[in-house]
Amino acid sequence: MMRALERHWYRDTLLSRALLPLSAVYRAAVALRRFLYRAGIKRQVRVGVPVIVVGNLTVGGTGKTPLVIWLACLLAQAGYRPGIVTRGYGGRSRTWPRAVHADSDPDDVGDEPVLLARHAGCAVTADPDRVRGARELIARAGCNIVISDDGLQHLRLARDLEIVVIDGARRFGNNRCLPAGPLREPAARALCADARVVQGNAGAGEWSMQLAARGFFRVGAGGGPVTAEAFMGKTVHAVAGIGNPPRFFDQLRALGLKVIAHAFADHHRFRPADVAFGDEHPIIMTEKDAVKCQRLDMAPAWYLAVAAEVGAGFDVWVTQRLRDIAHG
Numbered sequence: 468m469m470r471a472l473e474r475h476w477y478r479d480t481l482l483s484r485a486l487l488p489l490s491a492v493y494r495a496a497v498a499l500r501r502f503l504y505r506a507g508i509k510r511q512v513r514v515g516v517p518v519i520v521v522g523n524l525t526v527g528g529t530g531k532t533p534l535v536i537w538l539a540c541l542l543a544q545a546g547y548r549p550g551i552v553t554r555g556y557g558g559r560s561r562t563w564p565r566a567v568h569a570d571s572d573p574d575d576v577g578d579e580p581v582l583l584a585r586h587a588g589c590a591v592t593a594d595p596d597r598v599r600g601a602r603e604l605i606a607r608a609g610c611n612i613v614i615s616d617d618g619l620q621h622l623r624l625a626r627d628l629e630i631v632v633i634d635g636a637r638r639f640g641n642n643r644c645l646p647a648g649p650l651r652e653p654a655a656r657a658l659c660a661d662a663r664v665v666q667g668n669a670g671a672g673e674w675s676m677q678l679a680a681r682g683f684f685r686v687g688a689g690g691g692p693v694t695a696e697a698f699m700g701k702t703v704h705a706v707a708g709i710g711n712p713p714r715f716f717d718q719l720r721a722l723g724l725k726v727i728a729h730a731f732a733d734h735h736r737f738r739p740a741d742v743a744f745g746d747e748h749p750i751i752m753t754e755k756d757a758v759k760c761q762r763l764d765m766a767p768a769w770y771l772a773v774a775a776e777v778g779a780g781f782d783v784w785v786t787q788r789l790r791d792i793a794h795g
Contacts, residue, residue: 473527476649477640486647494644497652504622511625514601517612517792520626522619524657525639525649527733528710529632530666530678532579532755533775535616538630538785539587542612545786548589550610552600553580554617555593557734564594564603578734578758583616585758597624612789619660620651627792628785631660632676634711635667661788664777674778680722681772683751687761693769698751699723704744706752706768708735708759715753719771724751731756739763 475483503509521538523529535551542549555565558577565571567580568591576593584591590608594600597618604610615624619631633639640649657663662674669675682692703724707715708731716728727748731741735756742750742765750768752760757770 472646473649475641476526476643476647477637479641483641483643483647487643490644490647493646494653497644501622509623512598512623513625514598514605514613516601516605516610517627517789518601518615518624519612519628519630520615520618520621520624521630521632522615522617523632524619524652524654525634525637526645526651526710527634527637527649528714529634530676530775531617531632532582533678533773534630534632534664534676534777535583535614536587537775537777538614539583539589541782541785542614543588545789547612547789548608548610549587549612549614550590550592550601550604550608551583551587551614551616552592552594552597552604552618553577553583553615554595554597554621555580556617557736558593560593563596564592564600566603566607567591567593573759574736578755579616581758582755597621628662628788629660630662630664631657633657633663633665633673634714635665635669635675636714637711662781662784664781669778674781674784676778677776678718678773679776680718681774683769683771684754684757686752686757686765686768686770692772695722695724698749698769701725702727702748704729704742704748704750706742706750706756706760707731708737708756709733709753715771718773719751735759737763739765742766742768 539549555577560575565576567576567584569585573581580593592600592604601613639654644650664674666676705726706729710733712730752770754770
């Protein structure tokens with residue numbers, strides 16, 4: 468149902484127009500909530516260390532997770548002790564906060580937190596209450612700076628720096644708020660952020676980011692990467708349960724693969740039947756999906772590892788902003 472609705476979010480259709488009254492109600496609720504925090508009726512909480520929020524305005528994938536990993540590595544290289552707090556979307560844990568490690572169960576803490584723990588090189592905590600999770604990072608790991616993953620709309624956690632991530636191809640769709648469009652907040656909200664990072668072609672006042680392929684790895688197995696040449700010209704089953712599956716399929720095609728596309732809902736809980744295709748074609752998936760599929764009884768499969776490459780100068784901008792914050 469969500470996939471069917473998404474097709475209307477990026478066009479001006481009769482359905483999206485019919486949903487405009489509900490969109491107006493949603494926008495009013497968003498505006499009221501933001502007003503309550505600005506007026507001090509609802510209280511923002513500071514946790515005693517700088518907080519960087521990385522989020523997006525739209526439903527669906529924008530490349531936020533690779534940027535969070537890039538940012539955590541940058542901060543560590545700059546001498547900080549960063550930690551990442553994330554909601555743990557899709558996790559079924561009954562207790563929060565949860566420290567997340569590379570071998571944590573994604574069914575408990577969510578798929579993206581496990582991916583962050585594998586690559587960010589810092590402490591990761593999953594907790595729907597970002598304030599509680601941030602405090603846990605500081606107490607457990609001695610973090611002196613916190614990155615709030617997908618925390619743009621979690622207004623209770625006070626922030627020192629906001630970074631909005633935008634899909635350069637889809638941008639803000641039809642510029643309508645949910646459910647008539649993909650926006651969680653009006654598009655003008657992006658102008659209030661400290662930085663706008665665009666996956667793809669950036670416009671004026673924006674920073675560009677690309678997701679560069681780092682090779683194919685066997686799902687659930689060790690060993691080094693396999694290059695795209697190993698699959699070039701071959702037909703593959705491409706599996707993606709992410710916010711924007713077509714972007715992944717297009718990336719595989721650009722690497723020379725012939726793609727049979729299998730799109731699933733974001734954070735889909737895979738079953739063996741989902742990846743049982745009954746032929747000899749290789750299976751290629753995203754690393755986020757591989758986190759959940761590695762325990763399935765399935766044919767040999769690979770995932771494409773990617774890493775964020777951010778436009779020149781953004782690293783300097785971030786570290787300078789943090790120095791400015793430290794000096795008031």
